[in-house]
Amino acid sequence: MITVTEDMPAREAARVLAGQDLPGLIVVDGKGRPVTVLVGTQVLRMAMPSYCLDDPALARVIDEAAADVILKGIGDRTVADLLPRDRRELPAVSPRATxxxxxxxxxxxxxxxxxxxxxxxxxxxxxxxxGLLDRILLT
Amino acid sequence: MITVTEDMPAREAARVLAGQDLPGLIVVDGKGRPVTVLVGTQVLRMAMPSYCLDDPALARVIDEAAADVILKGIGDRTVADLLPRDRRELPAVSPRATxxxxxxxxxxxxxxxxxxxxxxxxxxxxxxxxGLLDRILLT
Known part of the structure; x- marks a missing residue:
């Protein structure tokens, strides 16, 4: 699965991302239309305590399992809550794209x-x- | 191989990137010290004709194989030439990092x-x- 919906719990989306070797997840609306792409580092960014982002070395002093800190950081937010306010341009192409x-x-x-x-x-x-580089440069 | 050197031809780096499922390459100096991380989309960005970046639909009218356009776009530049002027902060940690x-x-x-x-x-x-998400969320 490469898609998640906006109303999905963000913890579940993080597990979907962890469960496969993909660079991110495509967020779709109720009609299956992509809304935005959520890349893995964005998920981490929303979950990390802000003092860790300011100085990652401070993460060392946290005496708690990484999973607990990150899942607690995500809390009960949904995927929609994790999305940055200034959304990237949706990367989408038609089936006929070269x-x-x-x-x-x-x-x-x-x-x-x-x-x-x-x-x-x-x-x-x-x-x-x-997948793209494989097709372009290895064939 | 996940590292490339700054003096390596950029075409070769693109093929290294294509040849494995990695999100990017670590650029190291002659002493094996990381200089920066080059992510895949940066390689594409440096290789694409600028009018395609302005309007990707224009890429459709190019009557030439994608590999040829991209490899021609990279030309004889080295990895050092591909690196953006404003380099990202080097993402590096010590072996003792949590x-x-x-x-x-x-x-x-x-x-x-x-x-x-x-x-x-x-x-x-x-x-x-x-790898990190696997360790944090799947164990």
Whole structure:
């Protein structure tokens, strides 16, 4: 699963992300239309105590398991709550996009995960940077 | 291999990146000390023609294989030439860093790849976001 919904508990989304080797998750609305891409470091950022972000060395003094701190940091928030206010441009392409077009969208959005959407903006697939580079440079 | 050197041809670095499922490459100097982390979308960004970055749909009209355009875009530049002028803070931790400290460094730098360095700043290993999340949330 590469998609999560905005109303999903953020803890569950973090576990979905941890459970697979993907650079991020695509957040979709109730109609299956991608809203934004959530990359893994954003999830960590929302979960970490702010003093750890200011000075990561301070994380060393926390005498608590990392999972507990992060899950407590996420708390009962939903995926929608984790999304940054200034959302990135949605990286999405049509099923007819060329490899070069996908590369341009990834480069422009600085996001290694792009949604493929049909003419109704409903998600029909996804392309990762790894998958794209494999296709472009290894074939 | 997760490291490249600054004097390596950038085309070769792109192929190294394509050849493995890693979120980026760690650029090291001649003494094996990490200089910066190069993420995959940065490589694409440096290689793409600028009009494609401005409007990815224009990539569709290019009647040339994506590999040719990207490799031509990289040209004879070295890895050093690809590095952005305003380098990100180097995401690095000591071998004694806690999981939470690594998470804080990743969140702060927004980079899903962190170098592990010894007391002489020589790289001894690397941690990916996937690996970190596996350790934190799946155990």
């Amino acid at each position: 490899l070069l077009e996908v590369a341009a969208v990834m480069a422009r959005s600085a996001t290694p995960l792009v949604a493929v959407v049909d003419e109704h903006r409903v998600m029909t697939g996804a392309i990762t940077l790894d | 999981l939470l400290e690594v998470a804080a460094v990743m969140a702060r730098s927004a980079t899903p790849l962190v170098a592990v360095v010894d007391e002489h700043r020589v790289m001894t290993g690397a941690i990916t976001l996937d």
